[in-house]
Amino acid sequence: MHEQIELLRALQELDRELNGIRQERRNLEKEQADLESEKLRIQAMVDSLDEEISGFQSQIEELHQGLAQEDVHVRRSEDRLPEIKTQKEYLAVLKEIDATKKMTKDLTAQCDEKLARIADLQAEKEEKLGQLEELKARSEARGNEITEALGACDKMLEEKAGQRSTHFDPLPKQLQKRYALLMERRGGVAVVEARDGNCTGCHMHLPPQLFNSLFLEPQIQSCPHCNRLLFVTGRED
Ligand SMILES: [Zn+2]
Structure with a gap:
């Protein structure tokens, strides 16, 4: 058989192997990138949960301030009671105290609701942190394997590239x-x-x-x- 055809056939065989190695290399790099982006994705979820939690915490702080104010109101109203002369005035102050206590109850309920939300979010965050830890461990172990495999690919590519030129170079341009x-x-x-x-x-x-x-x-x-x-x-x- 024609010598050039022999060279071409061997060259094609080698090029297919080279393409296979390059494809494997791309797959490994993609796997590595996917692991990284998955880590970033979960980390972003943790960050957003943190943000939500601190949002609720500052709302609770505001509610506490409101409660403290209502407390002051109640005490002020109660202090006035002994000085009251008329029945009408007395009823008005009682009504005021009643409204303030109602407000306090309402604010406390809001506080409790937000505390419950925080507890839910904390649990969710814990779960995500667990996932993140697991992923980090997996990506570290797999990352080492991938780095090794990439190194092996590069070594093979270099070897095959050398072999390739012995088939390719003798062919007419x-x-x-x-x-x-x-x-x-x-x-x-x-x-x-x-x-x-x-x-x-x-x-x-x-x-x-x-x-x-x-x-x-x-x-x-x-x-x-x-x-x-x-x-x-x-x-x-
Ligand atoms: Zn044809």
Whole structure:
């Protein structure tokens, strides 16, 4: 068989391996990035829970201030009671005290409600923090594996790149270009076998004269349909 075709076939085999390694490399990098973004996502949830909690805490502080004021009002009203002369005035003060106590009750209820919300949010936060810890541990362990695997990929890529040049460099420049273009445009398959009168790349029938010439002429032939470079493995009988 033609020496150039042999080189091209070996080159294609190697390029497929190289593509496989590059793909694996991309997958590993994506996994690494996914772990990182998942950590950031959970951390953002924890941060937003913190913000919500501190929002409720300042609302509670305000409610406490309100309660303290109501307390002052009640005491002030109660202090006035002994000095009261008329029944009308007395009833008015009692009404005032009653309103203030009602307000106090209302503020206390609001406080309790917010405290309950905080407790819920704290529980949610604890859960997220647990998830985050677990994820951090997993990402650290997996991160080391990924770093190792990436290193192995790089080493293989370097080795294969060296092997590749021993197949690629001896080819004529024109053929190198044709091969590279076909690899790019024909889904990584540039060199295909012609079998039983057909191109195994596009499965189209080859002109008989062309097919027969593959067994005779020592030159590179292309499929007229897909342009892929053709080789044959045995003499057609
Ligand atoms: Zn074809």
